[in-house]
Amino acid sequence: MKLTKTLLATTALTVAAGAAVAESHGNMANSMTLVSWGGAYQSSQDNAYVKPYVEMHPDVSVSWDESSAEAVAKLRAMNEAGNITWDLVDVVASDAIRLCDEGLAMEIDHDEMLAPGDDGSDASDDFGDLIVSDCYIPQIVYSTTFGYRTDMVPEGVDAPSDICSVFDLETYPGKRALEKRPINNMEWALLCDGVEKADVYDVLETEEGQDRALAKLDTIKDQVVWWNAGADTPQLLADGEVFMGSTYNGRLYSAIVEQDQPIGMMWDAQVFDLDGWIIPAGLPEDRLARVMDFVRFATDTQRLADQAKYISYGPARASSAPKVPEDMKMHMPTDPANAENTFLYNYEFWADYRDDIDAKFQAWLAQ
Amino acid sequence: MSDASNDPAQMEGPTPEKGLAAAEKTGPMLAxxxxxxxxxxxxxxxxxxxxxxxxxxxxxxxxxxxxxxxxxxxxxRSVENQIVSETLPRTVVVLEDWDGTSGELPGDPVFRAAYEDIFLAAEYKLHTRLGTRLNYELTGVSSLFRKSGRGLDDIGEVYQDQFEDLNENWDEGLFWAELMGSDSWLADAQGWQEGQPLPEFELREGMADLLPRTSAAYQDFARFTRVEDEENLIDEEPWTLVHTALYEDLSAGDVSGYSGPHAAELQAAADLVASPDFETADIRAVFEEIDEDWLDIEVWQTIKTYSPNYTSGYFLNAVDMQKTPEGPALRDEDERIYGLLFKRTLFMSMVITFSCIALAYPIAYLLATLPSRTANLLMILVLLPFWTSLLVRTSAWKVMLQQQGVINDVLVWIGLVDDANRLVMINNQFGTIVAMTHILLPFMILPMYSVMATIPPSYVRAAKSMGATNFTAFRRVYFPQSIPGIGAGSILVFILSIGYYITPEIVGGTTGTFISNRIAYHISSSLNWGLAAALGTILLAVVLLLYWAYDKIVGIDNVKLG
Structure with a gap:
């Protein structure tokens, strides 16, 4: 009898305590589905801000969906079905612009919804130009760049340090791995065909310019292995299948530092791009409240700096830069030594020309 | 056995025939x-x-x-195209009168309609969606629409500023609501409290005749405010579009007969519009200022060509053609790809089917003829890859076939191939055929085996006992009986491989990819779902056609799965 009473009392207390906790959070949902890319990048997010957040809010459960590569298509389908199951989606900048264009992502008031920088600056100043769309909350800066096999550099020749060595089969024989899409490849080809950096997109707008880029790519076409997934190039390099290949700099970092492969970085003409969050449009109020709470925490100065401990991508906030660990700085795409010659990806150009140039590129590939 | 007979007439006892015969004699049989x-x-x-x-x-x-x-x-979705007429309803109607092949730009009414349509679409955030849609047909439309969404405010601001300079009330939500709204609605709106449903806007009587364009624009604004913004209309400053419409109404008609609320202000505004100092905005010039592509005739041709609710455009794209004002035409040679991919998909699927037949037949034969203990072990070996992940199997082929892979290493080691000239066996057609043959092999073996298991061995023995050689006995007795298994396996393998996606994507390189890879690209990357649907429909039609041809030539009754 006594035992039962005690049990009942504890149960009642627990229920009351639970209710109190729920009360203190207002009406926030207690679960979140985050969408990311999987692999080392997702685990850097997990370590830097999801785990700390869950420690602070033990009643919140977080599940991951590794669907970022198809995020735009899936969000569109969810929107049509009227059932949004995602709460926060990690996408690259061009996808964020498309999602915002299609009304699938929520517009953000950066200053109001995000934490100010710990140097006191407003969030919108802290992120600066990286806010490429009203819906976008940038997290990191990454770059698409080249890695090469240090043991396959021919004797008596310097290691490649110029983007045009990709097209120089005489000095650097061997296969190349390039992404199976026109973006970046067309720009590099024009740069190495004598076009000034500032004129690349003006030239690429024209029919002749596109033919010129494809003609340049044609010179190495039979030496190229085309990749679809970012993990392909490190694998091809590790197997010695290719001499050099393009991929995301974080993938090369883990091949070099964590797996100790004989791979060197060639940072010349690396193409910067962004990765960040968007919040799907039309979330119910309680889920939105939870996501806003999480995002505010997850994109503050310290959390973004923490992420750089786990992966060699530069934090998107200016105020996070001084907090990046010293031994990671040399691997960052934004490090002055690496960023001597960088190339800016033109989102608007590709939004317009993507369909057209891709058709040409694929037809050229299939020939 | 000799006295057994199937002839019902000779059978003793009741038979259906006898029953019927009896029924004819005695009238209908009763239950x-x-x-x-x-x-x-x-x-x-x-x-x-x-x-x-x-x-x-x-x-x-x-x-x-x-x-x-x-x-x-x-x-x-391969024919659906309502997005154009839904987003630009007025423009589409006015464009009907314009001859796209005339070589002349459409007239001012079209620009006026486009101004209103795009203005509204931008408020509802639909203009960029339409831009994406039309960008599939004409490069550059995407940014054209994105830029125009904000830029079109410039037109109305010219009028808004002047009206406001005249009287600040022209920027007040309440002033406009009193002018445009009916008294009963106004009372509801003023009495509205947070949490209640917002009252639906009602136009003041006679207003639609007095200020037709302004009424229409203000009603659009009222609907947007109530449904999208969920705000009370009387607190909201109207769009600049409403000011433009007011200018047009005032310059076209006389408002002196109006005596409702704010009649004096309205008359003052009309006098202002009539005065020679009144500044007007040239809509076409503003469009040009936003982007001179708006004066490019191709943009208008594209909008006109794709204005119907249903379009053949996606299907034309899927067969390397395009819609032009003059009718369907082939695409430029350097953009044709789908015909090539369809042919390649069919050809490679057939090669894969035949190599599966060649490999599976002996295995199925062994399975069917070996003693059951050995056969069971073999069966497990056949099924084992079935239970392994598809990705693992495909990646394993990568390890085997690549230039630094197992097969090349062995060939170099035994000296058959020079180290500098390792064979290229992957990222091309060969790699795709090898990997897919392996992956689809069980689908061929299993139906073959189940048919072969039912062929009695005594038939072949009988043939041999009558003097047939091994080969003749196989060719004339065994093989014809195993054909239904080959048929079933071939249909399975062919149809599976024609829609295969992952394996060609991973090992196909540039020459070994299928049409399904392009469908996947349009579904998940370019988001051109209409084109993806058209490609998928064509693929489905091709499969059905082949199935029909198979039925005509071989006969579908000849297919057995067991």
Whole structure:
């Protein structure tokens, strides 16, 4: 009898305590589905801000969906079905612009919804130009760049340090791995065909310019292995299948530092791009409240700096830069030594020309 | 056995034939309850049929709702094109009178309609969606629409500023609401409290005749404010579009007869518009200022060409053609790809099917003829890859076939191939055929095996005992009986491989990819779902056509799965 009473009392207390906790959070949902890319990048997010957040809010459960590569298509389908199951989606900048264009992502008031920088600056100043769309909350800066096999550099020749060595089969024989899409490849080809950096997109707008880029790519076409997934190039390099290949700099970092492969970085003409969050449009109020709470925490100065401990991508906030660990700085795409010659990806150009140039590129590939 | 007979006439006892014969003599045969047996039987059968139908009804419904309906819905997108006429309703109507082949830009009414349409679309955030849609047809439209969304405010601001300079009330939500709204609505709106549903806007009587354009624009604004913004209209400053419409109404008509609220202000505004100092905005010039592409005739041709609710444009794209004002035309040679991919998909699927037949036949034969203990072990070896992840199997082929891979290493080691000239066996057609043959092999072996297992070995023995050689016995006795298995396996393998996606994507390189890879690209990357649906529809049609041809040539009754 006594035992039962005690049990009942504890149960009642627990229920009351639970209710109190729920009360203190207002009406926030207690679960979140985050969408990311999987692999080392997702685990850097997990370590830097999801785990700390869950420690602070033990009643919140977080599940991951590794669907970022198809995020735009899936969000569109969810929107049509009227059932949004995602709460926060990690996408690259061009996808964020498309999602915002299609009304699938929520517009953000950066200053109001995000934490100010710990140097006191407003969030919108802290992120600066990286806010490429009203819906976008940038997290990191990454770059698409080249890695090469240090043991396959021919004797008596310097290691490649110029983007045009990709097209120089005489000095650097061997296969190349390039992404199976026109973006970046067309720009590099024009740069190495004598076009000034500032004129690349003006030239690429024209029919002749596109033919010129494809003609340049044609010179190495039979030496190229085309990749679809970012993990392909490190694998091809590790197997010695290719001499050099393009991929995301974080993938090369883990091949070099964590797996100790004989791979060197060639940072010349690396193409910067962004990765960040968007919040799907039309979330119910309680889920939105939870996501806003999480995002505010997850994109503050310290959390973004923490992420750089786990992966060699530069934090998107200016105020996070001084907090990046010293031994990671040399691997960052934004490090002055690496960023001597960088190339800016033109989102608007590709939004317009993507369909057209891709058709040409694929037809050229299939020939 | 010799006295056994199937002839019913010689059988003893009751037979259906005898019953019928008896019924003809004695009138309709009756059931126990007195109704004619025929009717009673039909009723019983019908009841049985309904019961059977009800038993499968849940499954049927399930398949309809979750499988057939979504597929039809997806395929239907290949002709759907309402987005243009829904986003630009006024422009589409006015464009009908414009001759796209005349070489002249459309007139001012079209620009005026486009201004209103794009202005509204931008408020509803639909203009960029339309830009994406039309960008599939004409490069550059995407940014054209994105830029225009904000830029079109410039037109109305010219008028808004002047009206506001005249009287600040022209920027007040309440002032406008009192002018445009009916008294009963106004009372509701003023009495509205947070949490209640917002009252639906009602136009003041006579306003639609007095200020037709302003009324229309203000009603659009009222609907947007109530439904999208969920704000009270009387607190909201109207769009600049409303000011433009007011200018147009005032310059076109006389408002001196109006005596409702704010008649004096309205008359003052009309006097202002009539004065020579009043500044007007040239809509076409503003469009040009936003982007001079708006004066490019191709943009208007594209909008006109794609204005119908249903379009053949996606299907034309899917066969390397395009719509032009002059009718369908082939695309530029350097953009044609789908014809090549369709042909390649069919050709490679056939090669894969034949290599599967060649490899599977001996294995199935062994399985069917070996003693069951050995056969079971073999069977497990056949099924083992089946239980392994598809990705693992495909990646394993990568390890085997690549230039630094197992096969090349062995060939170099035994000296067959020079180290500098390792064979290229992957990222091309060869790699795709090898990997897919391996992956689809069980689908060929299993139907073959189940057919071969039913062929009695005594037939071949009988043939041999009558003097046939091994080969003749196989060719004339065994092989014809195994054909249904080959047929079933071939259909399975061919249809599976024609829609295969992952393996060609991973090992196909540039020459070994299928049409399905392009469909996947348009579904998940370019988001051109209409084109993806058109490609999918064509693929489905091709498969059905081949199935029909197979039925005509071989006969579908000849297919056995067991």
């Amino acid at each position: 126990a309850d007195g109704t004619p047996l025929k009717r009673s039987l039909a009723r019983a059968l019908r009841r049985q049929k309904i019961r059977a139908l009800m038993l499968i009804a849940p499954l049927l419904l399930f398949v309809l709702v979750t499988f057939i309906a979504p597929i039809l819905d997806m395929l239907f």
